Amino acid sequence: MLTIVGERIRYLRKNRGLTQEQLGEKVGLPQSYIGGIERGEKNISIDTLERIVNALNISYEDVFKPMKDMNNYEVEKRIDMISLKLSERNFDEIEIIQNLVSDVLKAFDKRNQK
Secondary structure (H helix, E strand, C coil): CHHHHHHHHHHHHHHCCCCHHHHHHHHCCCHHHHHHHHCCCCCCCHHHHHHHHHHHCCCHHHHHCCCCCHHHHHHHHHHHHHHHHHCCCCHHHHHHHHHHHHHHHHHHHHHHHC
């Protein structure tokens, strides 16, 4: 479990463009400790996990989800990046974006049916 959590924290940290040092500053821990967490060497407390979750703007579920195979890595990375961008928007903007995405997907589906 420590390895899964560590890999996910590393993945999510990198996806947000943060170094270990920057994440450490956000949560009040040294870079070496963040590195130990990411390598699965440190057994982190619930308090530390909560600070990391808040600093990365993620859910607890995101931390415990195992990494999929590398074929899906880029897809998962892009979905996470979209989710991160959406989290910074208000409800009305998200609703408009949802409608745009639906329209684009319908157009793709139509094109693929030909």
